[in-house]
Amino acid sequence: MTGRLRADARRNVEGIRRAALDVFRAGGLTTPLDEVARAAGVSKGTIYHRFGSRRGLIDAVVEELVLERIEGIITAVEALDDPLERFEEYLLRTWLLQFDEPAANDVLMRTLPESEPLTTLFDRSCGFGRQVLHDAQAAGAVRDDITPEDLAYLILERGVIARACDQQTRDDYRRRLDFVLRGLRTAR
Amino acid sequence: MTGRLRADARRNVEGIRRAALDVFRAGGLTTPLDEVARAAGVSKGTIYHRFGSRRGLIDAVVEELVLERIEGIITAVEALDDPLERFEEYLLRTWLLQFDEPAANDVLMRTLPESEPLTTLFDRSCGFGRQVLHDAQAAGAVRDDITPEDLAYLILERGVIARACDQQTRDDYRRRLDFVLRGLRTAR
DNA sequence: GTGCTACTTGACTGCATGGTCAAGAAAATA
DNA sequence: TATTTTCTTGACCATGCAGTCAAGTAGCAC
Numbered sequence: 001m002t003g004r005l006r007a008d009a010r011r012n013v014e015g016i017r018r019a020a021l022d023v024f025r026a027g028g029l030t031t032p033l034d035e036v037a038r039a040a041g042v043s044k045g046t047i048y049h050r051f052g053s054r055r056g057l058i059d060a061v062v063e064e065l066v067l068e069r070i071e072g073i074i075t076a077v078e079a080l081d082d083p084l085e086r087f088e089e090y091l092l093r094t095w096l097l098q099f100d101e102p103a104a105n106d107v108l109m110r111t112l113p114e115s116e117p118l119t120t121l122f123d124r125s126c127g128f129g130r131q132v133l134h135d136a137q138a139a140g141a142v143r144d145d146i147t148p149e150d151l152a153y154l155i156l157e158r159g160v161i162a163r164a165c166d167q168q169t170r171d172d173y174r175r176r177l178d179f180v181l182r183g184l185r186t187a188r
Numbered sequence: 189m190t191g192r193l194r195a196d197a198r199r200n201v202e203g204i205r206r207a208a209l210d211v212f213r214a215g216g217l218t219t220p221l222d223e224v225a226r227a228a229g230v231s232k233g234t235i236y237h238r239f240g241s242r243r244g245l246i247d248a249v250v251e252e253l254v255l256e257r258i259e260g261i262i263t264a265v266e267a268l269d270d271p272l273e274r275f276e277e278y279l280l281r282t283w284l285l286q287f288d289e290p291a292a293n294d295v296l297m298r299t300l301p302e303s304e305p306l307t308t309l310f311d312r313s314c315g316f317g318r319q320v321l322h323d324a325q326a327a328g329a330v331r332d333d334i335t336p337e338d339l340a341y342l343i344l345e346r347g348v349i350a351r352a353c354d355q356q357t358r359d360d361y362r363r364r365l366d367f368v369l370r371g372l373r374t375a376r
Numbered sequence: 377g378t379g380c381t382a383c384t385t386g387a388c389t390g391c392a393t394g395g396t397c398a399a400g401a402a403a404a405t406a
Numbered sequence: 407t408a409t410t411t412t413c414t415t416g417a418c419c420a421t422g423c424a425g426t427c428a429a430g431t432a433g434c435a436c
Contacts, residue, residue: 183371
């Protein structure tokens with residue numbers, strides 16, 4: 001995209017990327033493009049010229065925006081041994097990420113199902129979650145009637161909540177996550 | 189409202205009420221008024237003339253739309269003896285109501301915080317819930333660290349989910365409610 | 377039936393969004 | 407510097423909603 005562009009165009013592509021990173025980081029991937037344009041100091045039309053569409057812009061920044069966060073969770077969880085701890089840590093960290101980073105939440109909620117970079121990121125997290133769930137169930141630590149789809153829903157649900165109930169404090173949000181985690185363990 | 193109105197106006201008020209009941213029942217209280225107007229066979233302007241505002245219309249129908257449902261839950265729960273059963277039945281029925289009736293969900297989510305009829309209905313359900321929670325905690329059946337605000341949130345959350353994740357089947361929605369309930373009981 | 381007045385209409389404003397394009401501006405080239 | 411090519415602009419279209427109002431319609435009293 002930055003191949004044989006005119007100087008001003010190259011400058012703009014970079015400026016728009018940077019602005020999109022800032023704006024999307026703060027407000028998620030559904031923020032109006034006018035805001036990105038304003039932040040970049042260009043007109044909306046330029047964004048469409050340089051990136052083709054809203055999706056094009058998102059595809060160009062989503063990895064830089066979210067990849068690290070998702071990999072960070074996987075790495076942190078892989079450092080743990082106990083299957084239950086792994087499962088709960090995966091969910092907890094994912095849920096907190098959804099609260100802290102609207103853009104990551106959009107990825108985990110599949111807000112833009114068309115985008116492949118986004119889908120790839122989603123699958124990365126989701127696939128790892130499946131495995132962690134499977135292991136915890138094999139160890140008898142987590143209810144057997146939870147399916148991988150249930151797990152995906154537990155994350156989707158939390159995303160919807162993080163997005164809609166944005167007046168709650170992080171501490172309250174965090175505290176309530178324990179109620180949910182508790183319900184997933186095997187009854188003893 | 190039906191005092192000294194001209195014949196056509198009286199007819200229209202009734203028609204609009206009936207249409208609003210149908211349309212709001214199906215789509216919740218945030219359905220565009222154009223749909224109500226179309227269903228009633230009048231123009232949007234007439235609704236505003238007869239009911240003053242969107243809120244006026246909602247105030248005029250919300251009780252008929254929701255009161256019975258909420259009272260039904262309270263009655264059903266009061267017929268039970270065991271505090272835990274009462275608590276779980278209250279939550280379960282409320283959550284299912286939120287899935288089945290978008291309008292009731294809007295009441296329980298306080299979608300229109302300005303409306304007093306709506307607030308009254310909300311308080312009815314919420315106050316009863318508090319009491320049921322308190323009894324269940326006094327009996328040692330439900331976690332002590334759950335506050336009345338947490339209870340309100342458990343319902344608000346479910347409302348957001350019912351509204352946003354409308355592609356899931358009722359059976360799946362129902363099944364997943366058990367996970368949440370399980371997490372609220374005291375660990376044993 | 378005639379005229380008064382209550383009532384209804386639908387086109388209008390206003391707002392927020394996504395997305396497009398002709399015309400003008402600026403960089404590159406000669 | 408003059409010409410060509412690329413790029414940017416912001417006004418514009420479309421959509422979907424809330425809410426308003428001048429002008430036309432229809433019920434009602436006499």
